[in-house]
Amino acid sequence: MPKKTKKTAAPLIETQNLHKSYFSEELETAVLHGINLTIHEEEFISIMGPSGSGKSTLMHILGFLDQPTQGKYLFRGEPTRTMTDDELAAIRATRVSFVFQAFNLLPRTSVLDNVMLPLLYHPTIPASERIDRSMEAIRAVDLTDRALYYTNQLSGGQQQRVAIARALVTDPDVIFADEPTGNLDSTSGNQVMEVLQNLHEQGGRTIILVTHEQSTAAHAKRIIHLKDGLVDSDVQSFKRISAKTNNTLEK
Amino acid sequence: MLLTDTFKSAYTAITAHRMRSILTMLGIIIGVGSVVLMVSVGRSFERYVLDQVESFSSHLIEVYPTGFEKFGRTLDSLSFADYEAVLKLTTVKDVAPVIFIREKVSVGTEEISPNIFGTTHHFFSNYSLKLRDGRILNDSDFKGARSVAVLGFQAAEDLFGPNNPLENRIRIGQRFYTVVGVMDTVGSALLQDLDSFVYVPFTTARAQTGQKFMSYMTMKATIEDDALAMADVTSLLRQRHGIENPDNNYDKDDFRARSASQATEIVGTVGLGLTAFIGLIAGISLIVGGIGIMNIMLVSVTERTREIGLRKALGATRQDIMRQFLIEAVALTMLGGTIGIIGGAVIGAVLTAVASKFVGHVPFLLSIPALLSAAGMALAVGLLFGIVPARKAADLSPMEAIRWEG
Ligand SMILES: Nc1ncnc2c1ncn2[C@@H]1O[C@H](COP(=O)(O)OP(=O)(O)OP(=O)(O)O)[C@@H](O)[C@H]1O
Ligand SMILES: [Mg+2]
Numbered sequence: 001m002p003k004k005t006k007k008t009a010a011p012l013i014e015t016q017n018l019h020k021s022y023f024s025e026e027l028e029t030a031v032l033h034g035i036n037l038t039i040h041e042e043e044f045i046s047i048m049g050p051s052g053s054g055k056s057t058l059m060h061i062l063g064f065l066d067q068p069t070q071g072k073y074l075f076r077g078e079p080t081r082t083m084t085d086d087e088l089a090a091i092r093a094t095r096v097s098f099v100f101q102a103f104n105l106l107p108r109t110s111v112l113d114n115v116m117l118p119l120l121y122h123p124t125i126p127a128s129e130r131i132d133r134s135m136e137a138i139r140a141v142d143l144t145d146r147a148l149y150y151t152n153q154l155s156g157g158q159q160q161r162v163a164i165a166r167a168l169v170t171d172p173d174v175i176f177a178d179e180p181t182g183n184l185d186s187t188s189g190n191q192v193m194e195v196l197q198n199l200h201e202q203g204g205r206t207i208i209l210v211t212h213e214q215s216t217a218a219h220a221k222r223i224i225h226l227k228d229g230l231v232d233s234d235v236q237s238f239k240r241i242s243a244k245t246n247n248t249l250e251k
Numbered sequence: 252m253l254l255t256d257t258f259k260s261a262y263t264a265i266t267a268h269r270m271r272s273i274l275t276m277l278g279i280i281i282g283v284g285s286v287v288l289m290v291s292v293g294r295s296f297e298r299y300v301l302d303q304v305e306s307f308s309s310h311l312i313e314v315y316p317t318g319f320e321k322f323g324r325t326l327d328s329l330s331f332a333d334y335e336a337v338l339k340l341t342t343v344k345d346v347a348p349v350i351f352i353r354e355k356v357s358v359g360t361e362e363i364s365p366n367i368f369g370t371t372h373h374f375f376s377n378y379s380l381k382l383r384d385g386r387i388l389n390d391s392d393f394k395g396a397r398s399v400a401v402l403g404f405q406a407a408e409d410l411f412g413p414n415n416p417l418e419n420r421i422r423i424g425q426r427f428y429t430v431v432g433v434m435d436t437v438g439s440a441l442l443q444d445l446d447s448f449v450y451v452p453f454t455t456a457r458a459q460t461g462q463k464f465m466s467y468m469t470m471k472a473t474i475e476d477d478a479l480a481m482a483d484v485t486s487l488l489r490q491r492h493g494i495e496n497p498d499n500n501y502d503k504d505d506f507r508a509r510s511a512s513q514a515t516e517i518v519g520t521v522g523l524g525l526t527a528f529i530g531l532i533a534g535i536s537l538i539v540g541g542i543g544i545m546n547i548m549l550v551s552v553t554e555r556t557r558e559i560g561l562r563k564a565l566g567a568t569r570q571d572i573m574r575q576f577l578i579e580a581v582a583l584t585m586l587g588g589t590i591g592i593i594g595g596a597v598i599g600a601v602l603t604a605v606a607s608k609f610v611g612h613v614p615f616l617l618s619i620p621a622l623l624s625a626a627g628m629a630l631a632v633g634l635l636f637g638i639v640p641a642r643k644a645a646d647l648s649p650m651e652a653i654r655w656e657g
Contacts, residue, residue: 065564065650086568092649093566104561104653108267120256121566127253166565 010077012174012206013039013062019070020057020229031057033229034071039208041173044200046217046237047210049226055210056178058226062208063098063176064091076173093121097167099177103159105151105166111138112147115165122170137165141195157188164195174206175199181216193219252571261578264558271551276587278543279633283591283625284598286533290621291599293529296606299613304515310472311377311511312343312481314488316464318505327464328492328505334468336491342480346470347373350456354424356449358410365406367423367449369456375434377469380445385417385432388452396454400428404436405446423451426459477510484508530621537625541632548636552644553655559644560652572645573638580637581630588629592622 020032031054039045047055060066061073064080073080075091083091097118105114115134119125125133138147141161151159160180167175177196181189197219199205211217218237225232265272314337316326334348350369355362368374375387383404392399400421407416407430416430428451437445456462472480485508489496496503559572596617603613644652 060650063564065653066648089563089566089568089571092564098564100653104557104564106263106267106558106561109263113263117562118565120260121252121562121568121571127256170566 010074011038012041012043012076013037014072014074014077015062016072016074017070018058018061018068018073020054020061020066021069031229032061032068035229035231037224037231037234039174039206041206042200042204043206043208043222044197044220045208046220046223047208047226048212048214048217048223049232051212053226054229055226059098059176059178059208059210063096064088065098089121090123093118093123094170095173097170097172097175099160099163099167099175099180101179101182103151103156103163103183105159105162107152108150110148110150111143111154111162111165114151114162115169118166118170125170133169134165137169138162140168140199141165155188157184157191160184160188160192161195164192164199168199174208176208178210179212180209181211181213189216252567252574254574257571257574257578260575261582264575264579265582268551268554271547271554272583274543274547275583275633276590278541278547279584279587279629280591280594281543282537282539282541283588283629284595285536286625287592287595287618287622288599289529289533289536290526290618291596291616292602293526294616294618295599295603295613297523297526298616299610301515302614303611304511309511310477310480311469312472312477312484312508313467313469313510314484314506314508315467316505317501317507326505329465329468329488330463331465333488333491334465336487337468337470337484340483340487342472342474342483343470344473345373345377346468347371347377348453348465348468349374350453350460350462351466352423352451352456352460356406356410357422358419361410363406363409363447365403365447365449366444367451367456369451369453369460371453374450374469377471378445380437381435383433383435384415385430387432387434388450392452393454396458397452398426398428398455399431399452401432401434401450402430403434403446403448403450405443406449407433409447421449423449424459428455472510477512481508481510533621533625537628541628545632545636548640552640555640556644556647556652556655559641560647560649560655563645563652564649569645572641576637576641577634580633583637584629584633587633588626591629592626 015035015037018032018035018037019030022029022031035058047058049055057066061068068081075095080088080091106117112131112134115137116130119130119133135144135147138144141164143158143161143165146154146158151162154162160183164175164177164180167177175196180196181192184192193216196207196209200207207220209216209220217223221237222235223237224234314329316328318326318328331348334346337343337346347370352367352369354367355364356367357363370388371393372388372390374380375382385401387401388399391397400423402410402416402421410416410421411419416433419430420427421430422428434446434448434450437443470484474480485504488506488508489504492505494503494505501507555576559567562572562575599617600615603615606613644655647655
């Protein structure tokens with residue numbers, strides 16, 4: 001599934017002074033204090049930072065799973081604040097995909113049905129193509145022989161690969177992965193990283209990855225450090241590690 | 252999202268959470284089933300009682316003496332002349348006078364204390380009593396005051412066991428009677444007392460007891476309206492007894508006429524009360540069932556909220572979510588409701604069939620109002636507790652829903 005290139009003048013993602021606070025019973029927890037970021041297509045970015053620095057919070061906003069409290073978020077130059085519920089749903093269905101640390105698969109449901117799930121909500125991909133596309137995505141994560149297994153019958157690493165296949169199946173502009181290897185041992189973690197890296201290198205996909213581990217982050221081409229809800233550093237990485245040559249991820 | 256996909260998602264969600272689905276349906280099945288069962292059985296037995304009373308006594312009128320009971324004496328206001336006078340009325344027919352003989356009945360060493368009726372052959376037709384063996388009392392028994400007796404089914408069995416009672420002699424008090432007939436069993440739990448009665452000619456009873464008045468009399472209305480016939484009898488007797496009673500104050504009368512249709516009405520009222528009571532219990536069980544459904548749905552809200560968050564994260568619109576949950580709730584409640592209705596009806600039919608074996612035919616009446624209100628309530632509860640939490644969840648951002656802790 002080679003990535004179709006949609007070159008436009010505007011960057012894929014642009015944030016200006018992005019703020020996020022959580023509110024619970026009159027209590028305000030300010031988490032992001034003004035994030036400015038520009039991300040272009042076909043980048044492979046690692047977001048790092050201490051626990052509680054707001055990495056997940058930022059990812060959820062960028063991935064359209066949550067709304068910022070303040071500031072601008074432009075997606076392909078379009079301001080997202082004024083988008084309707086249905087427009088946001090359409091972007092989630094077609095443009096962005098999310099890979100969660102906790103997999104978030106439907107239990108007692110087959111791998112194929114899980115991977116096919118986003119296609120049910122896709123506005124343009126015809127129903128007749130669903131199975132082929134899903135099997136293609138399952139093949140890309142090397143799980144063809146498990147396609148009809150229930151997801152609860154798979155190992156953690158396999159489940160995360162199912163989640164990646166599900167993220168892949170709609171052919172999105174960008175895949176967000178929030179600590180995708182966080183619940184995995186180093187071998188399966190490395191397999192997952194290999195899959196993501198392949199998607200970037202051979203598929204030309206934009207991937208934004210959150211990780212705690214320097215070794216995992218080192219797979220990316222650009223590393224953004226967050227600290228206390230602000231961008232602490234944003235550097236291009238030169239010594240990239242290939243998951244294929246690095247058999248075990250150091251924990 | 253295509254509608255067929257919505258159905259498929261609903262189906263997948265129901266089957267993927269089999270236990271949750273079964274428990275939800277169980278609440279509905281029990282709630283709906285018990286309402287249908289209880290109300291239907293209540294209505295069936297009410298119908299049964301009414302049928303019994305009606306079959307046995309349509310247009311039946313009974314006239315009793317009333318007044319202050321004198322110690323050790325029966326009431327004596329109904330004379331034989333009253334009987335002769337009532338015979339002349341055209342609004343009633345088949346008038347049967349009755350004198351009770353208060354004696355024991357024996358054959359050899361077997362002794363019983365039945366109700367002994369001194370009466371005429373009209374008595375048998377008035378109460379639709381059927382003969383099993385021999386004959387009933389006839390006119391010549393009456394005219395000749397003959398010492399013959401007809402036994403109720405149970406009385407015959409008690410006195411003669413397996414032997415044929417016909418042409419055998421029984422003793423009533425100090426007098427011997429020849430058995431000329433045995434009545435068939437009435438075959439109904441409600442009326443089984445009739446089986447142990449003993450019947451002798453009215454004139455013979457009068458001679459044996461020396462009684463100068465009737466214990467009571469029975470007759471049939473010849474016109475459709477029993478109340479009119481009853482009024483006719485009442486005014487005749489008031490006139491004969493010299494009672495002025497234009498405002499129908501029964502305390503002034505020394506007798507009382509009553510019709511079986513009155514009894515039917517009373518039974519009907521009692522039955523209605525019973526149905527209302529059963530309906531109340533059924534309503535309570537429906538509420539309990541509803542709370543059961545509610546609990547299961549509320550318990551699964553956390554799980555469902557996360558699922559909704561995930562589906563939204565994958566691109567589901569609010570409408571997609573609401574449709575899926577609507578279909579799920581409707582499918583579960585309709586399936587559960589249908590099973591409940593069928594289950595309640597089948598158990599009700601079996602219960603009445605079993606009861607029919609013991610107490611005579613009990614018709615099975617399915618209560619449609621109970622059925623509809625039970626189904627409606629189940630649907631309402633199912634929708635309310637299936638849809639409201641889903642709507643709340645659909646209003647959250649995907650991440651808020653996925654992280655929901657309940
Ligand atoms: N739903 C919420 N309500 C209130 N506070 C929240 C919520 N989610 C996150 N927070 C707070 O926001 C801060 C940032 O959380 P976030 O999950 O973004 O951190 P993180 O960088 O991803 O950390 P980690 O590396 O541990 O995953 C934390 O202090 C957390 O307590
Ligand atoms: Mg996090």
